[in-house]
Amino acid sequence: MKIDIKELARPEVAKIKPYKGEKDNQEYRMNLSGNESPYDLPLDIKKEVAEQIIENNLNYYPKLYSESLRCKISEYLDYNIDCNQVIVGNGSDEVLSMLIDTFINPGDNVLAAAPTFSMYQFFTELAGGNYHNFLLANNEFNYQSMIDKINDIDPKIIFLCSPNNPTGELLSKEVILKLIDNYSGILVIDEAYAEFSGFSFLEYVNKHNNLVVTRTFSKAFGLASIRLGYLIGNKDLVQEVAKVVKPYNINSITSLIGKTILRESNVIEQRVNKIVKERKKLYDELIKYDSWNVFPSSANFIYIEGSKTTEFKEMLNNEGIKIRSFDSKPPAIRITVGKEEDNKEVISIFKKFKEGNKSEWKKSSF
Ligand code: PMP
Numbered sequence: 001m002k003i004d005i006k007e008l009a010r011p012e013v014a015k016i017k018p019y020k021g022e023k024d025n026q027e028y029r030m031n032l033s034g035n036e037s038p039y040d041l042p043l044d045i046k047k048e049v050a051e052q053i054i055e056n057n058l059n060y061y062p063k064l065y066s067e068s069l070r071c072k073i074s075e076y077l078d079y080n081i082d083c084n085q086v087i088v089g090n091g092s093d094e095v096l097s098m099l100i101d102t103f104i105n106p107g108d109n110v111l112a113a114a115p116t117f118s119m120y121q122f123f124t125e126l127a128g129g130n131y132h133n134f135l136l137a138n139n140e141f142n143y144q145s146m147i148d149k150i151n152d153i154d155p156k157i158i159f160l161c162s163p164n165n166p167t168g169e170l171l172s173k174e175v176i177l178k179l180i181d182n183y184s185g186i187l188v189i190d191e192a193y194a195e196f197s198g199f200s201f202l203e204y205v206n207k208h209n210n211l212v213v214t215r216t217f218s219k220a221f222g223l224a225s226i227r228l229g230y231l232i233g234n235k236d237l238v239q240e241v242a243k244v245v246k247p248y249n250i251n252s253i254t255s256l257i258g259k260t261i262l263r264e265s266n267v268i269e270q271r272v273n274k275i276v277k278e279r280k281k282l283y284d285e286l287i288k289y290d291s292w293n294v295f296p297s298s299a300n301f302i303y304i305e306g307s308k309t310t311e312f313k314e315m316l317n318n319e320g321i322k323i324r325s326f327d328s329k330p331p332a333i334r335i336t337v338g339k340e341e342d343n344k345e346v347i348s349i350f351k352k353f354k355e356g357n358k359s360e361w362k363k364s365s366f
Pocket residue numbers: 034035090091092093094117161165190192215216217218224227228229
């Protein structure tokens with residue numbers, strides 16, 4: 001008997017489009033596609049972690065809800081946040097999914113920007129919710145149009161990513177603070193890239209019990225491989241979300257590395273400063289081309305829109321450099337800020353690209 005497995009799956013699963021990163025059908029020598037940090041964990045910290053792994057047992061489950069890690073995170077954040085206001089997840093993906101699990105019933109509405117991080121839609125639709133968006137390009141992120149949208153669809157959760165992935169822009173603080181005073185659903189601020197922006201909504205978490213901030217160790221902390229993210233909220237909210245946390249969701253090695261790097265947060269700060277300086281250099285070069293639109297960035301990547309981006313992406317790929325591309329209208333690319341030498345290469349390829357286009361233009365204008 002051949003069973004139709006698709007028929008057995010929930011309709012939400014049958015409809016789902018699995019998350020896809022940039023197509024990976026080529027060997028790359030430089031990966032600037034995933035907004036990761038170009039800096040690995042310092043060797044002395046790696047060695048220390050390795051020694052601790054040797055000394056400790058791996059045959060027992062870790063502590064149930066990672067209390068010591070949550071407490072180290074709350075100390076590091078320093079916004080008068082206590083351990084019980086933090087929930088940790090297997091990447092911030094998992095804490096985003098916990099928020100959906102806690103609040104979204106089938107048929108509920110969720111609102112987010114377009115374009116933005118694709119997992120908000122993925123988790124919403126998997127739960128049977130309806131995903132709606134507002135267009136950043138049409139300046140729809142203003143108080144009046146957000147309130148109109150809220151009155152229209154009554155979203156149970158609004159996801160705001162600031163700085164936004166993929167565009168890199170910070171969303172207006174003024175609009176968010178006005179919104180939070182007048183919205184009775186859950187407002188999530190995804191701060192995956194906040195360390196590069198010097199701005200955070202964490203200070204407002206204790207004032208508004210429907211405000212949640214999510215963060216990650218995957219970007220500024222350079223630890224994408226260990227999968228560690230967290231959310232911070234008011235105690236009322238965290239108490240509810242904590243009910244959906246799966247036991248032992250954080251493995252002991254992730255927890256160990258997370259705690260160790262928090263102790264060395266000055267190293268991270270120095271690295272963030274370097275990336276921010278490099279971002280400016282890259283931006284200042286990439287804007288020297290009239291045929292596309294480079295977005296000012298508060299994150300560790302730069303977003304460029306325009307039909308010419310396709311050609312530039314091909315040139316970078318041919319040189320073994322992987323970036324992220326979007327087949328939006330117009331098409332767009334997102335380039336992660338790398339180490340100084342990586343960015344120099346991108347700039348030198350960009351100069352060749354510009355030259356090529358100049359000579360093409362000269363030819364066709366005769
Ligand atoms: N939020 C945003 C805005 C992201 O860009 C990403 C990763 N690309 C995530 C959350 C998830 O990150 P992680 O699961 O690695 O913490």
